Amino acid sequence: DAKTTQPNSMESNEEEPVHLPCNHSTISGTDYIHWYRQLPSQGPEYVIHGLTSNVNNRMASLAIAEDRKSSTLILHRATLRDAAVYYCILASGNTPLVFGKGTRLSVIA
Amino acid sequence: EPEVTQTPSHQVTQMGQEVILRCVPISNHLYFYWYRQILGQKVEFLVSFYNNEISEKSEIFDDQFSVERPDGSNFTLKIRSTKLEDSAMYFCASSLETVLSYEQYFGPGTRLTVT
Numbered sequence: 766d767a768k769t770t771q772p773n774s775m776e777s778n779e780e781e782p783v784h785l786p787c788n789h790s791t792i793s794g795t796d797y798i799h800w801y802r803q804l805p806s807q808g809p810e811y812v813i814h815g816l817t818s819n820v821n822n823r824m825a826s827l828a829i830a831e832d833r834k835s836s837t838l839i840l841h842r843a844t845l846r847d848a849a850v851y852y853c854i855l856a857s858g859n860t861p862l863v864f865g866k867g868t869r870l871s872v873i874a
Numbered sequence: 875e876p877e878v879t880q881t882p883s884h885q886v887t888q889m890g891q892e893v894i895l896r897c898v899p900i901s902n903h904l905y906f907y908w909y910r911q912i913l914g915q916k917v918e919f920l921v922s923f924y925n926n927e928i929s930e931k932s933e934i935f936d937d938q939f940s941v942e943r944p945d946g947s948n949f950t951l952k953i954r955s956t957k958l959e960d961s962a963m964y965f966c967a968s969s970l971e972t973v974l975s976y977e978q979y980f981g982p983g984t985r986l987t988v989t
Binding site: 799803807808809810811814852856858859860861862863864865866 | 905907909916917918919922924929930932963965967969971976977978979980981982983
């Protein structure tokens with residue numbers, strides 16, 4: 766079973782920032798925090814991952830708590846194309862990804 | 875940008891028939907995976923493949939399933955005798971071999987319908 770806890774759904778207005786939370790209180794020292802998303806009728810898509818420090822890429826930012834028991838995915842300006850299910854996943858090395866139910870993000874125009 | 879491709883996009887088969895789902899991973903990737911997603915449910919891991927052998931498999935991946943890398947580019951999933959409950963989206967994924975971490979790149983999926 767997934768080792769993370771996420772809200773079932775969230776809503777955002779277009780062009781507003783979105784903060785998607787994830788709790789992972791049982792994270793181990795070797796676990797990386799990964800975020801994937803799945804747009805409707807598509808395969809999962811890698812978003813970002815990190816270990817301890819905050820990370821930025823062209824898609825999003827990842828803020829990791831100092832104790833690593835929680836993290837937040839930040840979409841700086843939500844667009845309609847960001848409407849998707851977002852998955853927070855702990856993984857180390859090349860272990861298989863364990864998907865939970867994720868957070869369904871709705872973006873309102 | 876390199877991407878994982880899968881064929882066919884949709885496969886309809888009768889119960890008891892064999893199906894082969896095909897994937898072309900990203901060319902310099904070394905780890906390959908199959909996942910499936912039954913309609914309305916979570917994405918589930920089936921099998922991972924590295925260095926020409928299965929490295930890990932889930933309990934879903936029973937004797938009816940097999941994987942193969944028949945040449946340097948294709949990665950296939952075979953279901954020997956399909957059942958109604960095999961109806962799902964099947965996603966192939968690949969990743970680089972890294973010591974510390976990795977990201978997996980997923981294909982668009984094959985929708986398998988067993989009638």
